Amino acid sequence: EVGCVKPTxxxxxQRQIEINAGETLTIQCTARGSPAPYINWRLNWGHICGDG
Incomplete structure (x- = not known):
């Protein structure tokens, strides 16, 4: 498509994060592209609920 830029x-x-059971985990990742990339986190092929 015209004007599209591959996501980067x-x-x-972080490659490895350790937390204790019951704690909240926050994972951050920043990507650029056009249209704006959507980052989707999964665990065992299922979606992880969260804000983004």
Whole structure:
């Protein structure tokens, strides 16, 4: 498509994060592209609920 730019990850998430059971985990990743990329987190092929 005209004007599209392949997504590029500019700030990848940490490769390994340790937390205790019951704690909240926040994972961040920044990507650029056009149209704006949508980052979708999954666990065992299922969606992880969250804000984005």
């Amino acid at each position: 990850i500019v700030a990848p998430p």
